[in-house]
Amino acid sequence: MNSMREALIARIQDKTAQVAILGLGYVGLPLATVFAEAGFTVTGVEPDKDKVDAICRGESYIQDVPTRQVTRLVASDKLRATSEFSVLQQADAVSICVPTPLRKTGDPDLSFILDATSELARYMHPGMVVVLESTTYPGTTREILLPKLSEGLGLTAGEDFFLAFSPERVDPGRKDWTTYNTPKVIGGITRACTEVAAYWYQQALETVVAVSSTESAEMAKLLENTFRMINVGLVNEMAIMCDRLGIDVWEVIEAAATKPFGFMKFTPGPGLGGHCIPIDPLYLSWKLRALNYTARFIDLASEINTGMPRYVVGKIQDALNEHSKPLKGSRVLVVGAAYKPDIDDLRESPALDVIGLLRQKGAEVLYHDPYIPQIQHDDWNLHSVPDVIAAARMVDCVVIVTNHKSYDYLALLENAALIVDTRNTLGSFGRDHPKVVRL
Numbered sequence: 001m002n003s004m005r006e007a008l009i010a011r012i013q014d015k016t017a018q019v020a021i022l023g024l025g026y027v028g029l030p031l032a033t034v035f036a037e038a039g040f041t042v043t044g045v046e047p048d049k050d051k052v053d054a055i056c057r058g059e060s061y062i063q064d065v066p067t068r069q070v071t072r073l074v075a076s077d078k079l080r081a082t083s084e085f086s087v088l089q090q091a092d093a094v095s096i097c098v099p100t101p102l103r104k105t106g107d108p109d110l111s112f113i114l115d116a117t118s119e120l121a122r123y124m125h126p127g128m129v130v131v132l133e134s135t136t137y138p139g140t141t142r143e144i145l146l147p148k149l150s151e152g153l154g155l156t157a158g159e160d161f162f163l164a165f166s167p168e169r170v171d172p173g174r175k176d177w178t179t180y181n182t183p184k185v186i187g188g189i190t191r192a193c194t195e196v197a198a199y200w201y202q203q204a205l206e207t208v209v210a211v212s213s214t215e216s217a218e219m220a221k222l223l224e225n226t227f228r229m230i231n232v233g234l235v236n237e238m239a240i241m242c243d244r245l246g247i248d249v250w251e252v253i254e255a256a257a258t259k260p261f262g263f264m265k266f267t268p269g270p271g272l273g274g275h276c277i278p279i280d281p282l283y284l285s286w287k288l289r290a291l292n293y294t295a296r297f298i299d300l301a302s303e304i305n306t307g308m309p310r311y312v313v314g315k316i317q318d319a320l321n322e323h324s325k326p327l328k329g330s331r332v333l334v335v336g337a338a339y340k341p342d343i344d345d346l347r348e349s350p351a352l353d354v355i356g357l358l359r360q361k362g363a364e365v366l367y368h369d370p371y372i373p374q375i376q377h378d379d380w381n382l383h384s385v386p387d388v389i390a391a392a393r394m395v396d397c398v399v400i401v402t403n404h405k406s407y408d409y410l411a412l413l414e415n416a417a418l419i420v421d422t423r424n425t426l427g428s429f430g431r432d433h434p435k436v437v438r439l
């Protein structure tokens with residue numbers, strides 16, 4: 001083992017290695033606290049001054065990280081935060097946890113990775129280990145980060161510094177699987193990179209799974225989330241097919257789910273929301289297009305999932321039609337707007353498309369979401385109605401888009417003239433009820 005690597009391993013082993021986390025969002029802050037709890041001194045580098053100020057005050061802004069934990073770690077000087085990248089001059093171990101969204105064109109937006117890497121490159125020095133956590137297409141670490149981080153000082157990965165990829169697996173709000181106990185895949189540019197990065201992460205995480213390369217680690221994450229996207233697309237198409245056949249898709253899924261092996265239950269809905277599942281697979285299909293290959297499953301699932309809001313609006317239109325009411329001029333209440341139940345995250349939520357389409361067709365749209373007081377999207381701006389039951393009494397149709405646990409669904413059923421239930425929230429109460437239409 002060369003002396004550079006030995007020295008770094010020794011600093012990691014005795015926790016004197018200075019850790020830096022670039023990006024203190026829903027991935028970076030939990031990761032920073034896990035390394036701090038393991039005994040490292042961790043500095044979060046975050047461009048958002050409000051977040052930096054909150055951490056410095058000992059406060060958390062991430063639901064999975066309790067403020068009392070941040071208070072304790074900051075008070076013991078184990079956790080720090082700054083907007084100054086110059087702290088990287090003293091860093092030995094750096095993890096990059098920045099967003100990887102899509103551009104309006106549907107192409108990957110690597111600007112956050114490029115900016116973070118450019119800043120890090122200014123402070124690179126021999127004896128560092130760098131891990132990218134942001135979900136991206138296979139090849140990003142080797143093609144983008146490696147040249148940027150090695151060229152400045154002529155460093156050699158695997159000898160002078162160590163570079164790896166480790167996909168984040170944070171599911172915001174989940175209590176059973178956390179950053180600490182969720183198995184962590186890590187793959188390096190070289191075997192030495194894998195070993196050093198894995199050794200660092202093993203000091204703080206319960207289970208580290210080493211793979212042979214950065215590409216394998218990058219691809220593992222895309223398989224995980226493409227698997228979900230395609231299976232949601234499958235059940236959404238099953239819902240459409242069952243509707244044509246006059247079969248209850250919810251009963252079909254429950255029946256199939258009794259199979260104790262070889263089947264995994266997914267449920268249809270109004271579309272695919274969130275900052276991971278609808279987006280990550282498109283990084284993969286984009287990369288393959290550049291290699292003249294069409295990732296057909298991804299493209300088809302994306303087509304089906306993005307078509308679900310329009311399908312839901314069609315169900316609403318048909319349901320109102322049965323009551324001799326045109327959609328145009330009807331009052332429709334959207335119940336639940338977040339991209340999935342019991343959270344306040346609106347990113348890529350199908351509710352945004354459902355509301356937009358209803359408005360385009362001339363419906364008067366109201367919404368309620370206990371976690372989202374206001375929505376400003378495209379050319380419209382709505383506030384959540386104060387009383388969902390009172391609103392249900394006043395409208396021609398209620399559509400359940402996101403089934404938060406906090407709702408009294410039987411009261412909704414009692415007070416609404418008509419309900420389109422896109423999540424089978426009413427279950428057996430809705431199956432044969434004259435007021436209820438389901439996907």
Ligand code: SAJ
Binds near residue numbers: 224225228271275339
């Ligand atoms: N959805 C359906 N039907 C389903 C499952 C999901 O319509 O059967 C919809 C949801 O309503 C939502 C979207 O898909 O709009 C995404 O739902 P999700 O349950 O996949 O939740 P996410 O986006 O928070 O996914 C995260 C992912 N975690 C990471 O990427 C680190 C995913 O890998 C996890 O498997 C998932 O949480 C989880 O299991 O909760």
